[in-house]
Amino acid sequence: MNLAPLESFSADALEGVLHLPARLSLHHGGSLTQPLLGWRLAGRADAPIVVALGGISAHRRVFDLQQPREGWWHEVVGPAHSLDTERVRVLGIDYLGGSGQSSAPVADGVFPSLSSYDQAQALCQLLDHLKIARLRAIVGASYGGMVALAFAERFPTRVEKLIVISAADRAHPMATAWRSVQRRIVRFAHSCGRAPEGLELARALAMATYRSPDEFALRFGDQARQSDGRFVFPVEDYLFARGRDYAARYRPESFLCLSESIDLHAVDASRIATPTDLVAVREDQLVPVADMRALALKLPCARLLELSSPHGHDAFLKEAAALKPVFSSCYGVHES
């Protein structure tokens, strides 16, 4: 493999920031000039390559042997994990527009709207650079599932199989409602010169949509506490602790960009012939099971697995055991 200067090598991972071709034309108009794409390849070197893509907060570090908690999918992906990196080599990326090392908006700068097709195009250019003719699979959850579908529609010869968890061919209007409010909060706070506080609020709201009412009922039934002369509810403490953590690590401009990209996602499922395993979660408030069932009927070659999980839309991060059999199709035929 011909490594570009920015690329690095450690005992278990190849990592780099790729200069994409000089101009990336975007699906919704406009283009990115000299865009960058952060990537990371880890797992057994001679194993089939699987791309793993998560929600808008995910990044190229899918799992990390040295610092396990830095991997966004560390409960599910790794050696002897549900997606076993002794049997597949995992490629991760920083999303265009996100808070990683890929090209992204900056404060008060102008940045075009990004489509899931644009992420797919950048990923395909990365495959060209890494000389990966064909992926064994793309495993995508949430926004990552949208990008997986967009990739298979545009580049059908470059991937054998999709595993799409909690993502459909377009966003549900109720989920768009919640995300629209989140974006308006961030923009309002930005107009007050306090964008990070807006991101805290938006993330707190997002957390409520990621989990299920049943989980919250079990965890947060206690009495409110009093603080500074007002009541604070247990669930409120939780949401805003998560919101603060998030605002410390992510950029408001990136949140706006990728949140919008979810709502702009719209692929033509009838044109996605790649064999696809769909995983729907009954308690998911953002991607109703009905939308996943409808997608399964539109895709020419799909199977649908329905799970129950109190973690709702976040089930892909938590339900390692339930997902393990789903990933078996990623391994070599002689190994499965």
Next chain:
Amino acid sequence: MNLAPLESFSADALEGVLHLPARLSLHHGGSLTQPLLGWRLAGRADAPIVVALGGISAHRRVFDLQQPREGWWHEVVGPAHSLDTERVRVLGIDYLGGSGQSSAPVADGVFPSLSSYDQAQALCQLLDHLKIARLRAIVGASYGGMVALAFAERFPTRVEKLIVISAADRAHPMATAWRSVQRRIVRFAHSCGRAPEGLELARALAMATYRSPDEFALRFGDQARQSDGRFVFPVEDYLFARGRDYAARYRPESFLCLSESIDLHAVDASRIATPTDLVAVREDQLVPVADMRALALKLPCARLLELSSPHGHDAFLKEAAALKPVFSSCYGVHES
């Protein structure tokens, strides 16, 4: 009836602002000094009296023959309506803490936390003033259902019957999550000197929780439009139009007070012996049917009706035909 000076009379309604006893001690501590309570009594003068209480945006004007759209429950309550004001006389109030003529917080003032028990206590004092020994029923939906339950626990001799729609003995933690975010948005905007804009955002979020995903899927499936260089989604236009309307009519301080009061609501259902008809809506995102079923089992004398409605938590405002048989128990025995 001995009308206080502030009271007025029109062809079809008595209306007034009552000076409550000099000091109202509050459930969560503190008190209100010389509180006021706005009220309105309308419907056939010799008919049994029914109190009608709605969500935190409701007020004393339940229905209005002169200006029908000013009545917050005009689709359901009125002459020959589902709750027929030719057969009952309807008493409405402005909630303490709200945006009507009752005592409420003012900008930058200190106002104590209000309980549903406090609303019940004020209502009981109004009954004393109006010399109403015993109500035929309290019909309460959303926050109004909480107040109805609190009233029956505290003043069991003053009401014969409860009809409680989409309200339980306490708030669900997921609903508290959404309301906590709404309150934080308003407080954040207040700290930026822009509280009304925070109220717009909070109300937009609230609207998404009031309706069902199915309703939004039917209404808002169209493409996003472009405006000022960014995409605006159909559901976003809807939510923020509603948010602006709301912010023009309601005070941020009142919203904070009553939103918190919902989350502080906690009654002892086992002590509510008043016969109670519960109405649960399967699509309600704020008050899950499971919570209404659990309440029905805790109440000594309850029946539960489960409805389906795309209007979700707002079904009580819209499902006039489905609610009509529920209200029949409010009429005189010889009339029903």
